Amino acid sequence: MRKIIHVDMDAFYVSVEIRDNPELANKPVAVGGSRSSRGVLSTSNYIARQYGVRSAMPTSVALRKCPDLILVPGRMEVYKSVSSQIREIFERYTDIIEPLSLDEAYLDVSDCKLFSGSATLIAQDICRSIHKELNLTASAGVAPIKFLAKVASDLNKPNGVYVIPPKDVDSFIDNMELKKIPGVGKVTNEKLLINNLKFGRDVKASSLKYLTSKYGKLGQLLWDRCNGSDDRPIMVSRERKSVGVERTFPEDILDLSILDEILKNKLLPELQKRAGKHLIDRGISKIGVKVKFSDFHQTTKEFSTDKINLAILSELLVEAFARGNGKKVRLLGIHIGLTPNKSETEQISFDW
Incomplete structure (x- = not known):
């Protein structure tokens, strides 16, 4: 199982915009479109959705539904x-x-x-x-x-x-509306309703032969899903490019020496452990330090190397910390960049 x-x-998009501009909080906000030209929205926040504003909606329609809607350009x-x-x-x-x-x-x-x-x-x-x-x-x-x-x-x-x-799968499917199944759109759902197919239990009460004769491949899909069959694997679509560890602090830290101790004694051993399996047939292309400040702005400093070098990581921390101009630090992280898979195994060195 x-x-x-x-x-x-x-x-997502609009939540990032509100996070980065807190003045937008508690207001109806949408990403995309323009008050002065035609366009459609990428997404809207939940306040705007209470007015009926939705993604892919023309800006003109959205503004009629919510005249106070704030439009921000996408990034x-x-x-x-x-x-x-x-x-x-x-x-x-x-x-x-x-x-x-x-x-x-x-x-x-x-x-x-x-x-x-x-x-x-x-x-x-x-x-x-x-x-x-x-x-x-x-x-x-x-x-x-x-x-x-x-x-x-x-x-x-x-x-x-x-x-x-697992014990609730059958009962959940029985009471699940078919329009919830990924791939069953509005038009398809209307056709299913005409034939009294609304819930998973309706498909179960039918037959595979009837469904495939009526709906073809869709009929097979409905039969499989409503009978709890979906053995599709999780498709890992890209090679991992980096390995990193980070820590968010209970209280923001301003002391650089404390941050350096955390890097050496906490983050570095954890990175070594986590990176182990990825370094069996991969090399290191770079190392880096990430610092997120108390205002949520963050910066990253990296150095091209084929080794994990503590002295370099400490120097990168100094440079990244200086970019805060006196701001406290809420998160510290370190990472390595991985080279593409190699045909032959190489020994990776760690300069602790």
Whole structure:
């Protein structure tokens, strides 16, 4: 029995904008479009959604529904950067990750030993880490079946976790509306309703022969999903490029010497342990230090090298810390960049 988590960021683009500009908080906000030209929205926050504002909605329609709507331009490079940070958090729990977009992904945590292997507690910790470190919220669905994890992630939004344990799969599917199944769109759902197919139990009461004769491949899909069949693997779509560790402090730190001690005595041993399996057939291309300040601005200093060198990491910390101009530090991290997979194993050296 697999343990699948689907993590979906809450109103991702607009949440990043509000995080970076707190003056937008508690106001209806949308990303994209323009008051002076035609366009469509990328996404909107939950306040705007109360007015009926939705993603992909023409700006003119959105402004009619919510005249006070605040429009902000999108910053795709920023969203990509934050998405990479989210990915780094995922990788603390598993390497089996299937990103669907910048703001959602499947994770297979079947072999994760954290929290005694509890997928529920792992999902809760992922969401908690995203909120604590990135000041953003995510929702997660947990299930033994891939498509159900995605369905579940939408049931306790925002900032919630919904779990479908194995014993509840059949009853959940029985009462699940077919429009919840990924791939069943509005038009398709209307056609299903015409034939009195609304819930999972309606498909179960039908027959595979009838469904395939009526709907072709869609009929097979409906039959499989409603009978709890979805053995699609989590498709790991990219090679891991880095390994890192970081720590968010209970209280912000201003003393550089304390930060250096944390780097040497806490982060470095943890990085060595975490990097071990990735260095069997990979090399190191660079090392780096990340510092996030009390105002959530962050900076990274990197150095090209094929070794993990403590002296260089300490110097990178000094340079990164100086960029804060006296601001306290809320998070410190170190990382290594990995070279592409090699055909032959090389010995990696550590200069402690």
